[in-house]
Amino acid sequence: MFRPLPFFIGLRYTRAKRRNHFISFISAISMGGLVLGVMALIVVLSVMNGFDRELRQRILGMVPHATITAARGELTGWQDIQKTVESIDGIEASAPFIEGQGMVTSNGQVKGMMLYGIDPKLEKTVSILPDHMTAGSLEGLESGSFDIVLGEILARSLGVSVGDKVTVVLPDAAVNPAGIFPRMKRFRVSGLFAVGADLDASLAYIHIDDAARFMRYKEGVEGLRLRMDDLFAAPRLAWDAAMQLPGQYYINDWTRTQGRLFQAIQMEKTMVGLLLTLIVVVAAFNIVSTLVMVVTDKQADIAILRTFGAKPGAIMGIFMVQGSVIGVIGTIVGTLLGILLALNVSAAVEFLEMILGVTFLDPGVYFISDLPSQLLWSDVVMIASGSLLLSFIATLYPSWRAAKTQPAEALRYE
Incomplete structure (x- = not known):
């Protein structure tokens, strides 16, 4: 050869x-x-x-791919907005939410947290939270029960488990005959979740109806969480959704909150x-x-x-x-x-x-x-x-x- x-x-x-x-x-x-x-x-x-x-x-399974909130006040008529948003190609699902910052206290321990009011039935379409419950279930959050679901690290730092009581404190002040006090409410721990990273130490969830009462929302929600087919198309799809809605809205996406x-x-x-x-x-x-x-x-x-x-x-x-x-x-x-x-x-x-x-x-x-x-x-x-x-x-x-x-x-x- x-x-x-x-x-x-x-x-x-x-x-x-x-x-x-x-x-x-x-x-x-x-x-x-x-x-x-x-x-x-x-x-x-x-x-x-x-x-x-x-x-x-894990993180983008919990953090919204994008959100749409009202430019002023509450997002009313969110059911109609949800139908319009979900008709856009590339948007898989949406769910209403109410968000607030506050503190949770129990057994002499005080921790800061992000408190979310969610609809348990719709939340599973936009979040991996139901798949990472380690105790209880997300469906255990019922309207009027004032139950709360905590991250495992947050619950461990407070020394609580399922069935225990915690007190949630919001930065808003309430005036009564005894003076000025921060707004607070007792909740029963109905579930724990573990998704990893710092989320288990900073997130808590309650039913959206309980959140509306606690945070004094009259007839609406704060906004809609959106889940996309393609993560990297989130900024464009969120903008397209806002442009098809009547009125003015704020849009946000994961590239702004978690991009860094x-x-x-x-x-x-x-x-x-x-x-x-x-x-x-x-x-x-x-x-x-x-x-x-x-x-x-x-x-x-x-x-x-x-x-x-x-x-x-x-x-x-x-x-x-x-x-x-x-x-x-x-x-x-x-x-x-x-x-x-x-x-x-x-x-x-x-x-x-x-x-x-x-x-x-x-x-x-x-x-x-x-x-x-x-x-x-x-x-x-x-x-x-x-x-x-x-x-x-x-x-x-x-x-x-x-x-x-x-x-x-x-x-x-x-």
Whole structure:
């Protein structure tokens, strides 16, 4: 079978046992560096993708994709507005809400919170809250019962559980014959939820009718929560919905309330990726040093090939093939190991925890108990392509130096 001369000799040099074992050692180090760098990049980016996915599912499952509120006062006739909004393509569902800031106190403990009045039947269409109830149920919130659902961390800090009483205090003042007092009301804890992050320490839910009475809404609600098919279309769809409604409305979306968090995650992913890319760059520099030493070691061979009529381009191709083989093998092995580890990173962490006797992700501290991983093939292709490109570029200078070898100079002392 016909094989080009540079390809044949380059592979022969790669397979042959060198007289200089130090060169072989440097070649192995170069290949190992590529394997380690490519594997680390794939695993770390997969883990960061997993964290990003978990945050999106948990936080944006609780936080509204978008909201529509009245420009002034209460949002009245919200049922008609809901029908108009849900007729827009891209908006999956909507639900009314009443929102207020306040404090909750029990057993001598006082905590700040966001209090939401919701319709339990409609809330499950726009929120993942019903799927993360750890005690009681969202349907247990009934009009007039003045029950409350708390996050697990908030309930733990107050020392309460299902069936206990808590006092909710609003910043509005109420005037009575005894003087001026903040508005407060006793509620019974009917359920607990745990979705992760800081939400479990800052959110509480009551029935929307109880919220209207407590916060003195006369005949309307504060606004509508919207759930979109596509998260990134939320700003445009919320604006389209407001434009189709008569009157003036305020619109808000998750890119304003939570956008900075996800921008920070994306920036962190980019910076970590760039730092880990340095491992691949160092391995590519090792290829340069390896080939420079090989060229020096093979001066006589290069001179003989040149006297037999080999052109400078053929000499250059020999060493480009030899360096590229190191890059290809290192990239392939690193990619396969990275994919394997990224798909089984949770099992690997559990094994390390069992061997070392430590807990890396304590559920009491972090909002997850295992290491999430989401392998994106676009990342794999980008990393493998970048590694191959760096390996190829690393072969150019040593190969060019080999092609410039003068036969007479190289054979003078032979």
